[in-house]
Amino acid sequence: MTLPPEAYLWFKSLHIIGVVVWFAGLFYLVRLFIYHVEAKELDEEIREAFYNQYSLMELRLANIITTPGMILTVSMATGLVVMEPSWLTEAWMQFKLGFVFLLLVYHFFCYRLMNQLKNNKCNWSGRQLRILNEMPTLLLVSVVLLVVFKSSFPTNAATWFIVLLIILMALSIQFYARYRRLSQSK
């Protein structure tokens, strides 16, 4: 059976929608883990109720948003490479697949953390989880740059200036968030 050429565009559109859903889920999931871990500061009589509520929210988010987003991304990507197998021989795609592998490891690691949190066996601090939550951002930026520029990433001064601006923006957001946390805890 040969697919009509517009099937490629359908696969690509659904692939991008899957990516958006998957990342929304991954970002919010670890944010919930942070709230969950930090609920240990609460009074004993309400702490258990918060733990149970966070566990329920995490499970629903992971199973209703994050994993379906991952399945949509990967299944539509399979459609794309079936229609255009030559992509697999290109260097950018091989790098991309390496990053996607790391993302899948991260995805399943989040499930592991979710189970540990549910059973009160998670040893991660809020600070460690915040650092962990930067992982998908780095992978997202790397994959999007690879897929858009493919094997011709520009290396002129204007490009490095833009990269520098993005890094500065990301750092100022981090510093602002840290400043807010510190002033709230005083």
Ligand code: HEM
């Ligand atoms: C299962 C692994 C994956 C494979 C095999 C795959 C494969 C592909 C292919 C073949 C294309 C079409 C390229 C083109 O027509 O120019 C594409 C597009 C795209 N992919 Fe993936 N992908 C995968 C996972 C991901 C992930 C995890 C992300 C995000 C982090 C992602 C982001 C994108 C984006 C944004 C596009 C659209 C790029 C454009 O049209 O310029 N992909 N992908």
